[in-house]
Amino acid sequence: MNQTLKQAIRWAAGQAPRSNPVKRKNTRIIVSNFADDPALATHGDFIWAVIKNTAHTSHNDSRPHITLHIKTADMTARKTTRAVHIYSKNDKEEEYESFRLFEERSDKESDGTPGDQVE
DSSP: OOHHHHHHEEEETTOSOTTOHHHHHHHHHHHHHHHHOHHHHTTOOEEEEEEEEEEEEETTEEEEEEEEEEEEHHHHHHTEEEEEEEEESSTTOOSEEEEEEOOOEEOOGGGOOEEEEOO
C-alpha cells in the first residue's frame, strides 16, 4: 500500500466533479484502490499524483478510464511524469480493476496543476 501516494493525490485544478457527488466518490475509491495495487510498486515509489480526467475515452484508448499523472521524487526533480489509465470493472465505474502505465515524458502545461485533495 502506498500511503504517501494516497495522501498526495489531488484533482487537477478545476476538475473535481462538484455537481456530481457520486462520480466524485467513485473516482476517489477507484484511484485509492489503484494506489493500493501491489503491481504499481514494481514501477517505482510514486509520491505525487493529479487526476487529470474522470472516466472518459481518448484517442489512444477506447476503453473508459480515469487519467492520472504520477511522479516519483526523481521524476519531480527532472520535470517528467507518467500518465496512467485506471480501469473499473463495470460501466458504473464503482470498482477498480487494473491500470495501464505509459512511458515517462516531459511535463506539459496541459497536464494541469494540483488542486483540491481527493477526500
